[in-house]
Amino acid sequence: MRVIILGCGTATGVPIIGCNCSTCTSNNPKNKRTRTSVFVQTHKKNILIDTSTDLRFQALSHDIRRIDAVLYTHSHADHTHGIDELRTYNFVNKMVIPCYGNPQTVSTIKMNFRYIFDGSYAAGGKPQLEITSVTDEFDFHGIRITPIEIHHADWQIFGYRIGKMAYLTDCSGIPEKSVKKLRGLDLLIIDALRYTPHSAHFSVDQAVERTRIIEPRLAVLTHMGHELEYDELSRVLPEGMMPAYDGMEFELDEA
Numbered sequence: 001m002r003v004i005i006l007g008c009g010t011a012t013g014v015p016i017i018g019c020n021c022s023t024c025t026s027n028n029p030k031n032k033r034t035r036t037s038v039f040v041q042t043h044k045k046n047i048l049i050d051t052s053t054d055l056r057f058q059a060l061s062h063d064i065r066r067i068d069a070v071l072y073t074h075s076h077a078d079h080t081h082g083i084d085e086l087r088t089y090n091f092v093n094k095m096v097i098p099c100y101g102n103p104q105t106v107s108t109i110k111m112n113f114r115y116i117f118d119g120s121y122a123a124g125g126k127p128q129l130e131i132t133s134v135t136d137e138f139d140f141h142g143i144r145i146t147p148i149e150i151h152h153a154d155w156q157i158f159g160y161r162i163g164k165m166a167y168l169t170d171c172s173g174i175p176e177k178s179v180k181k182l183r184g185l186d187l188l189i190i191d192a193l194r195y196t197p198h199s200a201h202f203s204v205d206q207a208v209e210r211t212r213i214i215e216p217r218l219a220v221l222t223h224m225g226h227e228l229e230y231d232e233l234s235r236v237l238p239e240g241m242m243p244a245y246d247g248m249e250f251e252l253d254e255a
């Protein structure tokens with residue numbers, strides 16, 4: 001199973017338009033972060049988690065030629081606004097793309113992108129998608145996909161577990177019942193926006209503390225803002241944890 005961090009930046013991306021801070025002006029490519037998304041390839045299927053604002057750039061950067069399914073974590077703009085890029089995959093792959101999310105995410109996406117899902121809208125110029133609400137673990141062509149309920153401020157959104165990888169972006173709390181679903185991970189990708197607390201995201205300290213409870217073999221921080229400079233953050237993280245960077249790649253056992 002192959003996992004690629006397509007983007008690990010917060011909603012603004014890094015650098016932020018108009019910002020002169022040391023991270024935004026850094027020459028280190030690891031400080032250049034597109035909007036948060038991850039690509040998972042397993043059982044010969046290509047699964048995309050979220051359609052970030054930067055999806056086109058990310059797909060071209062990694063030569064992703066096929067998307068078999070999209071899993072949505074939630075409906076915030078930075079996680080959904082690349083949805084129209086799926087149209088290109090309809091042409092290339094000649095198939096309607098199945099998309100999944102929790103009921104709230106699905107209804108908000110349908111409302112926000114009415115031109116895609118409203119059957120009465122003039123045909124042509126829109127992606128062909130089939131979006132389905134899920135509330136529990138489901139099977140996709142032999143791949144077991146486990147939604148992990150997490151808090152994002154006062155929202156209940158989804159993280160996802162596939163095999164021994166779990167992806168918890170935009171996370172400000174993990175209920176006990178979800179922690180139980182995160183045992184035995186080889187890779188945990190977890191939200192850490194900045195050093196100081198935030199109502200909708202873990203801080204670095206909170207991500208470290210939660211990771212200690214979950215005990216994955218490796219944890220990688222994502223959805224990072226410009227407060228987090230790659231080298232500086234790498235130095236302060238405990239063993240077994242590291243900041244993500246765009247294009248970071250992992251090979252994991254399937255089971």
Ligand SMILES: [Zn+2]
Nearest residue numbers: 011076078170
């Ligand atoms: Zn976000």
Ligand SMILES: [Zn+2]
Nearest residue numbers: 019021024226
């Ligand atoms: Zn900055």
Ligand SMILES: [Zn+2]
Nearest residue numbers: 074076152170
């Ligand atoms: Zn969000």
